[in-house]
Amino acid sequence: MNAPRGSVCVVGAGIVGCATAYALARDGWQVTLVDAAAQPGQGASLANGAQLSYSYVEPLATPAALRALPGWLLKADSPLRWRPRPDVDHLRWLAAFVRACRASQVRDTTAALLVLSFLSRDTLHAWLAEQPGAAARSGHGRPGKLVLYRDAAARAGVQRQLDAQAALGCRQRVVDRDECVAIEAALAADRGAIAFGVWTDSEEVVDAARLAQALAQASGARLRLGEKALGFEQRDGRLHALRLQDDVIAAAHFVVATGAGAATLLRPLGLHLPIEPIKGYSITVPVVDATAAPRVSVTDTARKLVYARLGDRLRVAGFAELVGADRRIAPARIEALCDAVRQTFPGACDLREPAAWAGLRPATPDGRPRVGATRFPNLWINAGQGALGLTLAAGSAALLARLMARAEPGIDPRPYAPDAEACPSSARAPQATAA
Ligand SMILES: Cc1cc2nc3c(=O)[nH]c(=O)nc-3n(C[C@H](O)[C@H](O)[C@H](O)COP(=O)(O)OP(=O)(O)OC[C@H]3O[C@@H](n4cnc5c(N)ncnc54)[C@H](O)[C@@H]3O)c2cc1C
Incomplete structure (x- = not known):
């Protein structure tokens, strides 16, 4: 794990949210992982096709x-x-x-998804080498x-x-x-x-729910399970807290990784995600x-x-x-x-x-996940992996962690940038996200 960064609240503990929590914790962030379900990996990740395609x-x-x-x-x-x-x-x-x-467009999307899927494969292999127990438990x-x-x-x-x-x-x-x-x-x-x-x-194959649970546990994130996120509190163009039924979670950064629920959670902020x-x-x-x-x-x-x-x-x-x-x-x-x-x-x-x-x-309509910045400087998106969420989870998480660290992203992040309605115009320029 790297030197400490700030606090981050990841909303959604499906395979994408758990991979995000692991990637961010590995990078030195103090992660809180929130989900409405009682355990990680209970949404689309629960009993999917298990293919790392x-x-x-x-x-x-x-x-x-x-x-x-x-x-x-x-x-x-x-x-x-x-x-x-x-x-x-x-x-x-x-x-x-x-x-x-x-x-x-199909040619461009296929090429972009292959780049992300190869990053995903290499990232997951590295993580499973660090966490041999997770590999065995998830039947990889x-x-x-x-x-x-x-x-x-x-x-x-x-x-x-x-x-x-x-x-x-x-x-x-x-x-x-x-x-x-x-x-x-x-x-x-x-x-x-x-x-x-x-x-x-x-x-490859892996049981997605078991992998999500293993990554959530290995991340050391503070788990807030059985807690539905109701919305965000914002002030001066920044988000300050995530609102739950009986509590709020304050953090320096927030990541929305709520899968098919992402558009609903973001809409009250005026962000439109086509999921x-x-x-x-x-x-x-x-x-x-x-x-x-x-x-x-x-x-x-x-x-x-x-x-x-x-x-x-x-x-x-x-x-x-x-x-x-x-x-x-x-x-x-x-x-x-x-x-x-x-x-x-x-x-x-x-x-x-x-x-x-x-x-x-x-x-998403074009099959590309949306991974990256929004027009709120401390709100990030990692959602929309569609039929390939298990395959792309580790790569999407690794890419987001690099973007949040303002590090060289390693791959061109533009094909996955959240849509114009959600992201700052600068995030769509080649160098801005890599700075
Ligand atoms: C039948 C089927 C087969 C599939 N087969 C494969 C396959 O073989 N390979 C592959 O790569 N992909 C496959 N997929 C796709 C893959 O399962 C999904 O892309 C992936 O699970 C999405 O992960 P996620 O973490 O984004 O979403 P989810 O797993 O759905 O997680 C989202 C989480 O957010 C939580 N949440 C939502 N809203 C809120 C809120 N307001 N507050 C708190 N928590 C909230 C939910 O409880 C859930 O736990 C398949 C999907 C299906 C349906």
């Missing part, structure tokens, strides 16, 4: 997604669902999403990731994407059906339905036949599902529903996840009582 960062908004959208929205069992709301922020978000589907491992395609016609486009990513530092290769089964023997039963795959041996909740589901089930369950992480692109082996459990996650902050669990989604396991890995798991879960991905 460092090479799979393409945003949801792409020209292909835009073309496929009408078909997805009309199909009753589609992996995507949208319930329109007559709400200005929602409609603005949708318009920005459509604009973000331009091919040139490097099984590699196999992405399955069921339509041979997709191969040329996939190869083009891999070639573009290779130039940015990714090591991935297209593999045929037989090699898919050679890499993951548990796919033998589903072999006939596989067209080809993409194998990335560097991809919409995108609901996803998971089941976690016991493995009963270790040879029939996957060892490597598997993504099924046709069903838009990921499978991650977490010791003697299998986690299956997916779906994207733009339905507001509604965390109710739709039984049909859980049944669809169970059916996918039955068909892809028959006999692998006990599916009688799946641990069912739904969480809200904090999604």
Whole structure:
């Protein structure tokens, strides 16, 4: 840990907030970590797909997604669902999403997210080397990731994407059906339905909630759990305290890392963050036949599902529903996840009582997180990691810690700078944040 700095209050103890607390404490800040839940890692981080997908960062908004959208929205069992709301922020978000589907923007965003994800990988490796107990407790491992395609016609486009990513530092290769089964023997039963795959041996898994808890504990932060943040007290253009139900927390700096709740907390300050909740589901089930369950992480692109082996459990996650902050669990989604396991890995798991879960991905329209300064000199944002919050948490936290220390950020922070409505104009200039 570095020489003491000032006090900082991090609001939100999901994987992003806990990583932020760890990065700041490591840098010498006295950290207080606040969350409405009784334990860290109970929001979107609780039972997510567990993938550290460092090479799979393409945003949801792409020209292909835009073309496929009408078909997805009309199909009753589609992996995507949208319930329109007559709400200005929602409609603005949708318009920005459509604009973000331009091919040139997708290329820029993918390149920016790869830079952040590689920083994340290196940062997390360094932290886990410092905290070997955290690595063991959170089930961190490097099984590699196999992405399955069921339509041979997709191969040329996939190869083009891999070639573009290779130039940015990714090591991935297209593999045929037989090699898919050679890499993951548990796919033998589903072999006939596989067209080809993409194998990335560097991809990792970790239980996000356990990692969040381990980082919160290792940070030595003062934990204020079960305390909902109601707003901020401000004077002379600076924030002075965070308001809770029966208390206030004064600090020199504040970080908002409340995931899908960030926009709501910031709105009374006149800051508008374009973050919409995108609901996803998971089941976690016991493995009963270790040879029939996957060892490597598997993504099924046709069903838009990921499978991650977490010791003697299998986690299956997916779906994207733009339905507001509604965390109710739709039984049909859980049944669809169970059916996918039955068909892809028959006999692998006990599916009688799946641990069912739904969480809200904090999604920006363009898929870039918002990390950095606001127009309040002591208020910072680290939110909006969307479908990649676990993958990007350590890198986003490391970047924010460098910005708050006025240190050389190491990577260009501009692609992740909070939007014009939230940040000072100087924070968007190249040298200002690096000063
Ligand atoms: C089904 C699904 C699968 C996913 N799979 C993956 C994956 O495989 N890999 C990956 O990288 N990402 C994945 N994600 C995305 C990832 O889970 C999220 O991006 C990540 O969890 C976001 O972390 P967070 O800390 O920003 O938000 P959260 O984990 O939601 O944490 C925010 C915290 O803020 C607290 N909070 C909110 N408002 C307040 C308030 N006013 N006062 C106090 N506390 C407050 C909440 O209680 C919560 O604990 C998945 C998401 C889903 C839903």
